[in-house]
Amino acid sequence: MSFTAPVIEWAGLTPVLIILGAGVISVLAEALVPRAARPFTQTLLSVLAVLGSAVALARRWKVVVLEGTWQELTGGVVEDPFGVAAQTILLAVGLLAILVMADRTTADDGAFAAQAADRPGSAEEAESIHAGWIATEMFPLTLFSLGGMMLFPMANDMITLFVALELVSLPLYIMAAMARHRRLLSQEAAMKYFVLGAFSSAFLLMGAALLYGVSASVSYREIANAVVRGGLEGTDWLSLAGVALVTIGLLFKTAAAPFHAWSPDVYQGAPTPVTGFMAAGVKATAFLALGRFYYVIGVTLYRDMTPLLGAVAILTMVVGTVAGVVQTDVKRMLAYSAIAHAGYMLIAVMVPNSVGMSALLLYALTYGVATVGAFGVVTLVRSSHDGIPGAEATDLDAFAGLGRRSPWLAGAMTLFMLSFAGIPLTAGFVAKFEVFIVGIAGGATWLVVAAIISSVATAFFYMRLVVLMFFREAEDERVTVVASMGPTALTIGLAAAVTVLVGVLPQTVAAMLANAAMLMP
Structure with missing residues (x-):
């Protein structure tokens, strides 16, 4: 019996392998490194992994984008300019999120439970807090999820798409339950995310099964060819149903309505750095994967799918706008803001060509960077108990007078709100x-x-927060602002700088992404 070894282009997989390899080493560090040294070790390892992956990706950018060498790395992963650009954006989001996770602030507590396995309110939890233990499991989990995100937009068959989806999601189910404060709310959020995430996987798998029935293949290219040729008489509906179900499975991850129910509760209950990572990273990677799926397969059923995508886009804008206006919690407000932005991004998906993909890449970058920065600000605004900082003060009224308490934080948050609202510059x-x-x-x-009307309406709740920060006095002293030990401040500064630079001088970034918005058919 002969065996033919698969041909794998390892050079193209180097950026992802660095991230996943660092995740494995990070797991070993959890077992072998002394507890006191783990926070520094894990932070350093994670940051070096992202930077190392960025260096490897820069070399691939030269080969793929500048020299035009596109290739299929394995049976289900392709390396083309779009995939390399998507990985670059996700690495930027991942680095910013890791920095926020690593910061313990001057309150010396961090966003994560001392030991996630402790039952909330138990004596074991009190002992862990008293001992000064610091959870570091989120670092390997973040690296594994980030590795999945980098593979997701490069997936070129249904099996790889599903495996990458699970690699993205499973670590996040755990991380959502690791909040240091409001532990029960955090665990409830994780359970909701897990249950509804399983539904999204089921939709995607069922759609993949129907498309396999049409084409006898899991490859995007073969499925597209089979749809164009047509299958057995009376089976055209299988193609349409398969594409629709895969679309629904991916729309769950983008939090597009009516598949958004998990989003506000999970955003509110998860640790704030994890919320930022989900809001920026998961949304970006899901939309980029959806863009490739429609570029290769969905375009063959464009006329049939346009009513569905259009209806979802309109409903998503309406839900995000109307529900966002009435929110009194800043994390829930940003969750509904994210839902509205999903509606805008769907417009680019509905134009499955290089111009639409370029716009999608730019939106993923700008929205992702501003989102991580905004949630970084939220981590530093805390409730105060006789001068002792507690959990994040996420009520909107807690931001009243922030302009006086911390002008730079309020200024950065204002910049992110203006960017979300789509204000020029x-x-x-x-x-x-x-x-x-x-x-x-x-x-x-x-x-x-419809999107312009929605943008004008959403500007209300963005400006409401700005008015609270600069034109309202703090009503009491139950809110305090803690100082960053460096990482979160660096993240907010970098996010603000990117938001301004891309707004004032967009030509360079837009031109780069336009050159990179080419996909392997």
Whole structure:
């Protein structure tokens, strides 16, 4: 019996392998490194892994984007300019998220439970806190999830897509339950995320099974060819149903309505750094994977799928806008903001060509960076108990007077809110402008009009927070601002710098992403 070894282009997988390899080493560090040295060791290892992956990715950018060498790395992973650009964006988001996770602030407590296995309110938990233990399990989990995110937009068959989806999701189910404060709320959020995440996986698997029935293949290319050729008489509906179910499975991860129910509760209950990582990373990678799926397969059923995507986009904008206006918790407000932005990003998905993919890449970058920065600010605004900092003060009224307490934090938060609202001279304006132009050129003018109306309405709750920070006095002393020990301040500064630079000088980034928005058919 002969065996043919698979041909794997390891050089193209180097950026992902560095991240996943560092995740394995990080797991070993949890077992072998003394507890007191773990926070520094794990932080250093995670940051070096991301930087090392970025160096390897820079070399791949030269080979793939500049020299035009596209290739299929394995049977289910392709390396093309779009995939390399997507990995670059996700690495940037991952680095910022890791820095926020690593910061313990001057309150010396961090965002994560001393020991996640302790029952909330138990004597064991009190002993762990008294001993000064610091959870570090989130670092290997973050690296594994980030590795899955980097594979997700490069997936070129249904099996790889599903495996990458689970690699992204499983670590996040655990991380969502690791909050240091409000432990029961955190565990409830993790359970909701897990249950609804299982539903999304089931939809995707069922859709993949139907597409396999049509084409006898899991490859995107073979499925697209089979859909174009047509299968047995009376089976055309299988193709449409399969594409629709895969779309629904991915839309769960983007928190598009009506598949958004998990989002506000999970965003509110999860540790704030994890919320930022989910809001930026998971949304970006799911949309980028959806973009490739539609570029290769969905375009063959474009006329049939346009009503579904259009209806979902409109409903997503309405839900995100209307529900966001009435929120009194800043994390829930940002959750509904994320839902509204998912509606805008769907416009780019509905134009499955290089121009639409370029707009999608730019939106993923600008939204992701501003989101991590905004949640970084939230981690530093705390409730105060006789001068002792406690949990994050996420009620909107807690941000009243922040402009006086901490002008730089309030200024950064204002910048992120302006970017979300799409105000000129911010990165968010450039990204929205690109998406809207793409939508009009692609014949979705009615969607663009709805998106503009939604953007104007969502500006209300962004500006409400700005007014609270600068034009309202703090009503009591039950809120305090803790200082960063460095990592969160660096994250907020970098996010603010990117938001301004891309807003003021967008040509360079837009041109790079336009050159990178090419996918292997």
